[in-house]
Amino acid sequence: DNMINMIAAGEVIERPASVVKELLENSIDAGASRIVLKIEDGGRKLISVTDDGCGIEAEDLETAFMPHATSKIRGSDDLDGIVTMGFRGEALASIASVSKVNVVSRRLDSIQANQLEIDCGQKKPVRPCSGDYGTTIEVRNLFYKLPARRKFLRTANTEMGHINEHFTRIALAHCELDLTLINNGRQAQRLAGKQSVRDRIGQLMGKAVSEDLLETHAEEKGIRIRALLGKPVQARGSSKFQYVFLNGRYIRDKFISHAIKEAYRGLIEPNKHPVVFMFLEMDPHMYDVNVHPTKIEVRFQNSNMVHSQVLAVMREKLLSTNL
Numbered sequence: 073d074n075m076i077n078m079i080a081a082g083e084v085i086e087r088p089a090s091v092v093k094e095l096l097e098n099s100i101d102a103g104a105s106r107i108v109l110k111i112e113d114g115g116r117k118l119i120s121v122t123d124d125g126c127g128i129e130a131e132d133l134e135t136a137f138m139p140h141a142t143s144k145i146r147g148s149d150d151l152d153g154i155v156t157m158g159f160r161g162e163a164l165a166s167i168a169s170v171s172k173v174n175v176v177s178r179r180l181d182s183i184q185a186n187q188l189e190i191d192c193g194q195k196k197p198v199r200p201c202s203g204d205y206g207t208t209i210e211v212r213n214l215f216y217k218l219p220a221r222r223k224f225l226r227t228a229n230t231e232m233g234h235i236n237e238h239f240t241r242i243a244l245a246h247c248e249l250d251l252t253l254i255n256n257g258r259q260a261q262r263l264a265g266k267q268s269v270r271d272r273i274g275q276l277m278g279k280a281v282s283e284d285l286l287e288t289h290a291e292e293k294g295i296r297i298r299a300l301l302g303k304p305v306q307a308r309g310s311s312k313f314q315y316v317f318l319n320g321r322y323i324r325d326k327f328i329s330h331a332i333k334e335a336y337r338g339l340i341e342p343n344k345h346p347v348v349f350m351f352l353e354m355d356p357h358m359y360d361v362n363v364h365p366t367k368i369e370v371r372f373q374n375s376n377m378v379h380s381q382v383l384a385v386m387r388e389k390l391l392s393t394n395l
């Protein structure tokens with residue numbers, strides 16, 4: 073029922089950047105090493121993701137677009153300790169219910185690719201076609217049958233800003249990936265695979281940010297922390313230069329934000345913002361990601377422990393160095 077999918081879409085798909093996030097995460101889950109993202113008109117006209125991942129079998133193409141069709145959870149036990157990016161199996165169904173989707177996919181062991189078109193939930197039959205290994209998903213005319221939602225979208229520049237932000241988060245979390253961003257036919261970003269975090273930060277945010285990063289590592293009580301701390305920058309409203317990742321997933325967490333602020337206490341001018349890139353790794357059983365459909369927030373089993381460890385590691389580094 074497309075109505076139910078459209079309602080679900082409201083939860084997961086807010087704007088073009090949400091589509092970008094879901095598609096990129098699917099490519100990563102599919103084991104891709106190269107991803108090309110193409111955007112036209114801030115994603116309103118086209119969002120296209122091509123990957124060299126495992127591909128989708130012809131028989132699985134249709135089911136992949138059915139709500140709660142995930143290949144990533146097999147039993148309720150799997151809900152504990154989720155390691156893949158996606159797990160709800162609603163992203164593709166939601167996207168296809170509010171746009172025109174074209175998928176071409178080919179598995180490595182397949183002699184041909186297969187194509188599926190879906191127009192606002194209306195599926196055409198799957199048909200064989202030519203195509204490389206991997207998957208291309210094109211999403212056109214997002215919300216075109218929902219004028220109220222369509223009207224809510226901002227200018228192409230603003231939507232592109234949101235897309236860039238998601239692209240940046242994924243690029244930082246996955247330095248192993250070869251990533252290309254093409255905006256309105258122009259190559260806007262080209263990140264070579266297997267880059268160092270430092271080089272990637274430099275390419276994404278400029279040498280001024282990446283040059284003087286202090287790096288610190290720690291591992292204690294099952295929590296591994298790697299943090300790169302930059303020179304504080306002039307405050308510009310939001311906390312744009314705070315990137316926290318948990319097991320390869322961008323997160324926002326108030327305990328961690330607080331710890332970061334505490335670590336810098338008395339060390340920076342009040343009108344400046346700390347620049348922090350933090351990579352946390354821990355057993356997935358130590359937190360729950362199933363809090364919100366967009367999965368940006370997590371619930372730590374022991375948030376005090378995470379807080380104190382982040383604070384201690386950062387504080388030690390900051391006090392032993394001149395910012």
Ligand code: ADP
Nearest residue numbers: 098102136142143158159160161162163164207
């Ligand atoms: P979820 O990611 O939560 O499983 P999605 O709706 O995002 O749900 O995707 C549904 C299914 O489609 C996935 O479980 C996966 O099997 C398949 N899929 C989606 N995108 C890709 C891709 N790029 N490569 C291979 N398989 C994919």
Ligand code: MG
Nearest residue numbers: 094098158163
């Ligand atoms: Mg997904």
